[in-house]
Amino acid sequence: MPSVTDDRPDPDSLLAQIRQQESADSRGRLRIYFGASAGVGKTFAMLQAARQLADQGRAPLIGVVETHGRADTAALLEGLPRLPMRQVAYRDRTLPEFDLDGALERLRDQPDALILVDELAHSNVAGSRHPKRWQDVEELLANGISVYTTVNVQHLESLNDVVGGITGVRVQETLPDTFFDRADEVVLVDTPADELLARLKAGKVYQGAQAERAGQHFFRKGNLMALRELALRRTADRVEDDVQAWRSNERIAPVWKTEAAVLCAIGPGDEAESVVRAAAQLARQLAVSWHAVYVETPALHRLPDARRERVLRVVRLAQDLGATTSVLAAQDPAQALADYAREHNLSKLLMGRSLARASSARRWGRRDLAASLVLAAPELDLIQIGASATQRAGEDDAGPSFGDAPLRYLWASVACVGVALACWPLSHRVANDNIVMLFLLGVVAVAMRWGRGPAVLASFLSVALFDFFFVAPKLSLAVSDVQYVITFVVMLAVGLITGQLTAGLRYEARVSSEREARARGLFELTRELAGALQTEQVVATAEQQLAQQFGGRALLYVLDDDDRLQPSPSEAALPPGEGSDAGTARWALDHEQAAGQGTDTLPGSQWFYLPLRAPMRTRGVLALRPGDAQTLLLPERRAQLDTAARIAGQALERVHYVEVAQQALLQIESERLRNSLLSALSHDLRTPLAALQGLAETLARRELDAGTAETARAIEQQSLRINAMVHNLLDMARLQSGALKLHRQWQPVDEVIGTSLQLMGPALAAHRVVLDVPATLPMVELDAVLIERVLANLLENAAKYTPAGSEIRVIARAHGIAGERGGAGAAEMRLSVEDNGPGLPPGREEALFEKFTRGHSESHLPGVGLGLAICRAIMQAHGGRIWAERASPAGGARFSLALPLGEPPALPAFEEDSPS
Numbered sequence: 001m002p003s004v005t006d007d008r009p010d011p012d013s014l015l016a017q018i019r020q021q022e023s024a025d026s027r028g029r030l031r032i033y034f035g036a037s038a039g040v041g042k043t044f045a046m047l048q049a050a051r052q053l054a055d056q057g058r059a060p061l062i063g064v065v066e067t068h069g070r071a072d073t074a075a076l077l078e079g080l081p082r083l084p085m086r087q088v089a090y091r092d093r094t095l096p097e098f099d100l101d102g103a104l105e106r107l108r109d110q111p112d113a114l115i116l117v118d119e120l121a122h123s124n125v126a127g128s129r130h131p132k133r134w135q136d137v138e139e140l141l142a143n144g145i146s147v148y149t150t151v152n153v154q155h156l157e158s159l160n161d162v163v164g165g166i167t168g169v170r171v172q173e174t175l176p177d178t179f180f181d182r183a184d185e186v187v188l189v190d191t192p193a194d195e196l197l198a199r200l201k202a203g204k205v206y207q208g209a210q211a212e213r214a215g216q217h218f219f220r221k222g223n224l225m226a227l228r229e230l231a232l233r234r235t236a237d238r239v240e241d242d243v244q245a246w247r248s249n250e251r252i253a254p255v256w257k258t259e260a261a262v263l264c265a266i267g268p269g270d271e272a273e274s275v276v277r278a279a280a281q282l283a284r285q286l287a288v289s290w291h292a293v294y295v296e297t298p299a300l301h302r303l304p305d306a307r308r309e310r311v312l313r314v315v316r317l318a319q320d321l322g323a324t325t326s327v328l329a330a331q332d333p334a335q336a337l338a339d340y341a342r343e344h345n346l347s348k349l350l351m352g353r354s355l356a357r358a359s360s361a362r363r364w365g366r367r368d369l370a371a372s373l374v375l376a377a378p379e380l381d382l383i384q385i386g387a388s389a390t391q392r393a394g395e396d397d398a399g400p401s402f403g404d405a406p407l408r409y410l411w412a413s414v415a416c417v418g419v420a421l422a423c424w425p426l427s428h429r430v431a432n433d434n435i436v437m438l439f440l441l442g443v444v445a446v447a448m449r450w451g452r453g454p455a456v457l458a459s460f461l462s463v464a465l466f467d468f469f470f471v472a473p474k475l476s477l478a479v480s481d482v483q484y485v486i487t488f489v490v491m492l493a494v495g496l497i498t499g500q501l502t503a504g505l506r507y508e509a510r511v512s513s514e515r516e517a518r519a520r521g522l523f524e525l526t527r528e529l530a531g532a533l534q535t536e537q538v539v540a541t542a543e544q545q546l547a548q549q550f551g552g553r554a555l556l557y558v559l560d561d562d563d564r565l566q567p568s569p570s571e572a573a574l575p576p577g578e579g580s581d582a583g584t585a586r587w588a589l590d591h592e593q594a595a596g597q598g599t600d601t602l603p604g605s606q607w608f609y610l611p612l613r614a615p616m617r618t619r620g621v622l623a624l625r626p627g628d629a630q631t632l633l634l635p636e637r638r639a640q641l642d643t644a645a646r647i648a649g650q651a652l653e654r655v656h657y658v659e660v661a662q663q664a665l666l667q668i669e670s671e672r673l674r675n676s677l678l679s680a681l682s683h684d685l686r687t688p689l690a691a692l693q694g695l696a697e698t699l700a701r702r703e704l705d706a707g708t709a710e711t712a713r714a715i716e717q718q719s720l721r722i723n724a725m726v727h728n729l730l731d732m733a734r735l736q737s738g739a740l741k742l743h744r745q746w747q748p749v750d751e752v753i754g755t756s757l758q759l760m761g762p763a764l765a766a767h768r769v770v771l772d773v774p775a776t777l778p779m780v781e782l783d784a785v786l787i788e789r790v791l792a793n794l795l796e797n798a799a800k801y802t803p804a805g806s807e808i809r810v811i812a813r814a815h816g817i818a819g820e821r822g823g824a825g826a827a828e829m830r831l832s833v834e835d836n837g838p839g840l841p842p843g844r845e846e847a848l849f850e851k852f853t854r855g856h857s858e859s860h861l862p863g864v865g866l867g868l869a870i871c872r873a874i875m876q877a878h879g880g881r882i883w884a885e886r887a888s889p890a891g892g893a894r895f896s897l898a899l900p901l902g903e904p905p906a907l908p909a910f911e912e913d914s915p916s
């Protein structure tokens with residue numbers, strides 16, 4: 001029977017479209033002028049569109065436009081309203097930036113407001129509201145202001161590495177692809193490579209030496225051709241998404257051959273693997289995406305388990321080869337394939353050519369799948385893959401496989417005979433019309449219990465039994481009344497139709513029940529995990545829910561603070577030898593791939609291992625031992641398992657950040673109380689310490705006996721030491737409160753080191769100090785007093801924790817500057833203080849910089865453990881860093897600090913006096 005299709009729109013889809021439209025109406029529209037590189041004419045095209053709008057009476061506001069000295073581009077700006085740039089102070093300079101607040105104030109209440117914001121991937125100066133210009137544009141759009149902007153292909157985050165590999169230049173300014181894809185319009189501005197090179201030579205892209213350098217590096221013909229291809233492909237992908245959205249909104253059914261996407265129809269025959277591989281090869285040759293679909297009809301659903309499992313393995317093979325796979329439940333495979341192709345706009349359909357199936361179809365006078373597809377979707381390109389000689393021989397010899405079909409047909413026959421025997425005592429009391437109804441009821445029952453084929457047999461058998469037992473002459477197949485022939489025909493037709501419909505509804509009800517069970521399982525898992533507040537609750541809930549949904553056992557391995565997988569507490573209850581493998585779970589975590597049963601990694605394992613991915617990172621591994629091996633082969637069940645794993649990973653991440661937030665809140669409160677205590681205590685100690693120090697100095701000046709003089713000097717030294725501790729406490733309180741202000745000046749490094757050595761002269765008297773400071777080091781912009789304080793603390797530590805006579809080295813080097821061999825990364829000045837003492841406590845290199853933290857062997861030495869914490873705070877205020885490490889494998893300690901190297905101000909030029 002022809003299938004009846006429901007052309008009514010999906011209510012949920014309509015509701016989503018309405019909400020999307022309402023959201024779009026309240027936002028501004030974004031148009032992006034997209035190009036392969038600088039100089040293709042994006043800004044020029046954007047300004048031309050602005051001039052056309054101005055001629056129509058809608059002059060857009062010029063927010064920021066970079067002309068790069070091009071006269072023809074600058075000419076288009078004349079007469080258009082411009083927004084003044086915001087001047088931002090940065091490193092003793094003033095830089096112009098886009099004035100976001102000025103644009104919002106000027107355009108927020110204007111209908112159809114439009115602004116031009118050039119160079120979308122631009123990074124704003126530090127101190128701006130947003131670090132990136134595209135975030136400024138996002139705020140403009142959220143306030144209903146439309147924006148025209150420009151961007152190059154190398155600025156897309158997903159293509160940044162690709163462009164870097166082609167050109168050898170890594171672009172630092174990027175924007176997310178998600179923002180690019182949200183644009184309402186993307187206008188490709190395309191210029192061939194030869195024409196762009198000609199424009200570069202003519203000075204229309206860059207000028208002077210900059211144009212020459214660009215032509216030698218980035219603007220090479222091969223680079224430009226590759227970037228042009230990337231821009232064209234990215235635009236084509238964007239346009240294809242727009243076409244799909246338009247087709248969905250307008251409910252367009254026929255396939256548009258805008259992309260040669262491939263659909264592979266997987267059948268139950270032996271040629272299925274060959275068809276899948278041929279589809280993957282064709283998609284690779286065409287450089288397009290492809291889909292693989294297996295349509296499971298009621299007849300295919302009754303295949304033997306071994307054969308059905310083989311089909312599902314072919315579906316998994318297609319997924320491994322890069323296809324988007326799906327298992328569709330339908331009674332008409334041709335209509336299901338046609339609907340799927342139209343929904344995803346797939347123009348080419350590949351299928352296997354099974355000779356046995358084709359001959360069987362011709363023998364029974366039915367159309368085969370290809371002929372049905374021609375009628376259902378004439379716009380599709382059908383490609384049939386020929387079977388090999390081995391496959392043809394196997395198909396000819398195999399014959400039909402009935403599996404448990406004889407038993408089902410036997411039970412259908414028994415049911416019909418049972419109905420006849422039950423109706424025989426009623427033949428003298430009930431009219432034959434009612435007996436016919438009882439036989440039809442039996443056909444319906446057979447169709448519901450055993451399917452379509454047995455229902456057909458029951459229809460014919462019911463007619464024969466009714467004729468034999470209830471139509472005169474009884475107990476024979478002869479008919480005395482010709483009118484009963486009509487009764488037999490109607491009874492047979494009604495039985496066949498009723499049986500077919502009942503079997504189809506039974507199959508669809510089973511499929512719908514399975515879908516509802518999957519959705520209900522995910523809903524229950526989400527609901528239960530939403531209330532979990534501890535990791536143990538997440539683990540127990542997820543294991544219980546997944547075990548119920550997939551049968552068997554489920555275990556969750558969760559990462560601890562040291563990134564080690566912790567086994568599930570419920571694993572101890574498993575019998576010996578039946579637990580999961582922690583090594584395989586670790587492999588799945590490290591490679592972020594599934595392993596175990598049904599995969600290419602340890603496929604013989606009884607357990608299936610799946611990483612628990614979350615938005616920020618992978619949070620653990622799910623180990624599942626399903627009750628049915630076919631569970632992991634069904635794409636729908638695998639998708640359900642992947643979704644459940646993501647839900648569990650997100651729950652673990654949520655719980656983790658709840659704990660982090662609680663710890664951070666507790667730490668903030670503790671720091672606040674400790675800082676208040678330190679500040680109050682330090683201020684209260686300064687007055688008595690000053691008095692004590694003055695009294696000790698007064699006693700030291702008087703003529704006293706040797707014992708009393710020694711006591712006075714000891715009091716003075718201890719008061720000085722306590723005073724230094726108080727100063728450290730005050731400095732730490734000032735640093736944490738943000739009250740410290742830097743007084744940066746350009747200073748030579750050797751002078752800063754020399755001053756620090758002078759300050760620490762008495763403490764270093766018993767040690768040999770070696771300086772390794774080249775005379776050619778550049779100047780550094782720093783607060784000399786604070787950096788001297790940092791070096792003095794490091795020198796004091798080196799003298800304090802090393803024996804007398806040991807060597808202390810002070811080393812200075814510039815890293816990452818132009819011309820330095822091996823220089824990489826950002827330019828910085830590194831200063832190191834090394835000693836050859838006992839070295840650092842193993843594994844505590846970072847802990848030494850925490851407040852009130854000291855080494856295990858430091859209890860006999862004076863101090864409160866604030867010196868290195870102050871050093872780190874001072875370095876962070878300078879935008880630098882400080883770290884500790886072993887000086888050599890033999891021992892010793894090295895404390896290094898790094899300061900960023902900027903560009904020093906240019907010195908004024910002096911003209912030499914001309915000779916008289």
